[in-house]
Amino acid sequence: MSTTRPGRGSNSVNLRLYNERTLLQRLRRAGEASKADLARWAQLTNTAVGSIVQSLEAAGLIETFGRRQEGQRGQPASLYRLNPKGAFGVGVRLDRSSIETVLVDLSGKILARRAHDLLLPPPDRALDLVRRDVASVLAVLDPAERQRLSGVGLALPCNLGSWLRELDLQAGFRVWDEVDFGALLAQAVQLPVFKENDGNAAGIAELFFGVGRASSDFLYLFIGPAIGGAVVVDGEGMRGSTGNAADVAMIPVPPSRLASAPDTGKSWDILLSRASLNALARHLRFHGEPITGRADLETCCERGLPAVREWLDDCIDALVPAVRSAIAVLDVPVCVIDADIDAGLIDELIARLDAGLRSIAPESCGTPQLRRGSFGADAGALGAASLPMFFNFSPRADVLRGQAPRSAAVLHV
Numbered sequence: 001m002s003t004t005r006p007g008r009g010s011n012s013v014n015l016r017l018y019n020e021r022t023l024l025q026r027l028r029r030a031g032e033a034s035k036a037d038l039a040r041w042a043q044l045t046n047t048a049v050g051s052i053v054q055s056l057e058a059a060g061l062i063e064t065f066g067r068r069q070e071g072q073r074g075q076p077a078s079l080y081r082l083n084p085k086g087a088f089g090v091g092v093r094l095d096r097s098s099i100e101t102v103l104v105d106l107s108g109k110i111l112a113r114r115a116h117d118l119l120l121p122p123p124d125r126a127l128d129l130v131r132r133d134v135a136s137v138l139a140v141l142d143p144a145e146r147q148r149l150s151g152v153g154l155a156l157p158c159n160l161g162s163w164l165r166e167l168d169l170q171a172g173f174r175v176w177d178e179v180d181f182g183a184l185l186a187q188a189v190q191l192p193v194f195k196e197n198d199g200n201a202a203g204i205a206e207l208f209f210g211v212g213r214a215s216s217d218f219l220y221l222f223i224g225p226a227i228g229g230a231v232v233v234d235g236e237g238m239r240g241s242t243g244n245a246a247d248v249a250m251i252p253v254p255p256s257r258l259a260s261a262p263d264t265g266k267s268w269d270i271l272l273s274r275a276s277l278n279a280l281a282r283h284l285r286f287h288g289e290p291i292t293g294r295a296d297l298e299t300c301c302e303r304g305l306p307a308v309r310e311w312l313d314d315c316i317d318a319l320v321p322a323v324r325s326a327i328a329v330l331d332v333p334v335c336v337i338d339a340d341i342d343a344g345l346i347d348e349l350i351a352r353l354d355a356g357l358r359s360i361a362p363e364s365c366g367t368p369q370l371r372r373g374s375f376g377a378d379a380g381a382l383g384a385a386s387l388p389m390f391f392n393f394s395p396r397a398d399v400l401r402g403q404a405p406r407s408a409a410v411l412h413v
Contacts (some may be wrong), residue, residue: 019044020052021395025235027062027082029213034068034077053080060148061086061106061393082106087393088149090137091385092130092185093198094156096120096173097225101133102378103140104385106393108209110378112137117293123179131188151192153387154182155201155380157226158244194387196237197244201383202338202375203230204237208386208394210374211336218334219326219368221248222379223349225278225340227271231330236396248326249276253318258310260286274318277340283311294341294377301343312348319349320356327357327368338373346372 019042026041027033033041039049056062063083067076084107093100097119103112114133120126134152141149159177182195196204203220206212216235222228229248231238238245249272255264256274260283264273273279281291284300287307291297301308323335337353339346350370357367375382 016052018395019048020056021393023049023052023056024061024082024393025395027080028208032065032079032081034079036077038080059086084109085145086148087389088141088145089385089388090134090149090152090191091201091381091383091387092134092152092154093201093380093384094120094126094130094154094181095198095225095380096157099126099129099133100381101130101137102381102385103137104382104389106389108205108382108386110382110385112140113381120173120176122175123181123184127181127184127188130185134189134191149191150392151194151388152185152189153201153384154185154193154195155198155384155387156181156195157228158197158242158247192388194391196383196387197228198380198383199228199246199248200230200237200239200243201387202228202379203232203246203383204390205379205383205386206230206336206338206374207232207235207237208390209382211334211371215334215371217332218336218371219246219323219330219332220336220373221323221338222373223275223277223337223339224380225276227276231332233330233332235394246326248322251322251325253322256314256318258283258314261314271318271322275315275322279315280308280311283307298341298343301341301345312345312352316349316352316356319353320360323353323368324357324360328365333368334371335368336371336373338376338379340377342376346376 039046062080064078066079084105087106091102100115102110182193186193202222220230227249229246231246251271252268255269354370
């Protein structure tokens with residue numbers, strides 16, 4: 001959805017496109033700005049910024065909304081901001097136990113939602129359900145708004161058929177590892193589909209709409225049924241050779257000491273087995289609590305049950321060395337923590353993780369700033385919906401190179 005037309009050569013076109021996206025990013029972070037502000041921040045001439053602003057306004061991506069006196073003389077300067085209706089994205093989040101589809105605008109506001117709490121069905125049945133949900137959320141847009149649709153984002157765990165013992169699931173998900181659901185979805189909805197694993201997608205939402213407005217380098221952790229992660233460096237999501245960078249769930253940790261934990265018979269386990277809501281649910285059921293979903297987990301946290309405290313002790317015991325190791329490798333200044341439930345759990349996790357990280361900090365090594373995530377239970381679906389807008393409007397390095405996004409499979413039909 002570039003506003004630029006081919007000109008004197010690919011390099012100039014790519015540079016113009018990159019500068020457009022840089023100004024959009026500046027407006028997203030600042031909320032509002034004048035042309036002079038944008039020229040100063042982007043280190044461009046007033047003439048160049050004026051031309052870009054004119055193009056972005058004509059494309060409907062930004063709008064004027066007021067004026068500000070910038071000096072002692074002359075006319076007040078026009079102020080610009082992103083136009084929330086300048087672009088829209090659909091997000092589809094698939095998990096082993098749920099399907100969610102949302103429609104969001106350029107500000108990140110969720111405009112429509114369809115959700116199903118169910119064991120993930122086979123791909124053909126899931127495709128039929130998702131196709132209907134995409135049509136349903138798009139129905140809230142008028143014909144002109146439909147023309148501003150950036151595409152569909154798809155977020156789902158890597159290796160869906162694996163780790164079922166650790167997740168206490170008795171289901172056959174192996175068929176999901178044999179299909180390209182993104183390609184099937186693109187064909188079904190006749191729209192470009194941008195695919196990422198669910199951890200990376202949630203991290204991109206945080207970069208595009210949340211903490212990333214102030215920080216371009218951070219480690220992102222999301223505690224859901226499993227634990228997912230993402231790494232953002234220089235404003236770009238790190239993908240890795242298989243698209244599964246920041247797979248923190250696989251970090252090796254000693255086995256849990258909780259009575260509810262299954263005996264692995266091994267000297268090591270994985271972080272997923274301890275720092276996840278599935279581990280919390282398993283421990284609560286062990287103590288006789290009927291847990292059927294997130295609402296039950298949240299209620300138990302609100303009640304301050306001893307079993308919640310026991311799980312939290314075990315979770316922090318595994319999470320502290322895992323995060324310290326990740327920070328040692330990545331050298332990022334911020335770690336963002338979010339979760340599928342709250343009831344005070346996120347704040348307590350952050351406080352205890354911070355204390356634990358400080359207690360084992362090696363000499364001359366600081367502790368990252370721990371930040372609360374911005375979206376809670378909406379992170380996964382919003383992350384999926386942010387993918388088409390992120391890859392259409394973010395100033396990434398591959399834009400300058402004239403390459404398709406490396407960190408997502410972009411499927412056009």
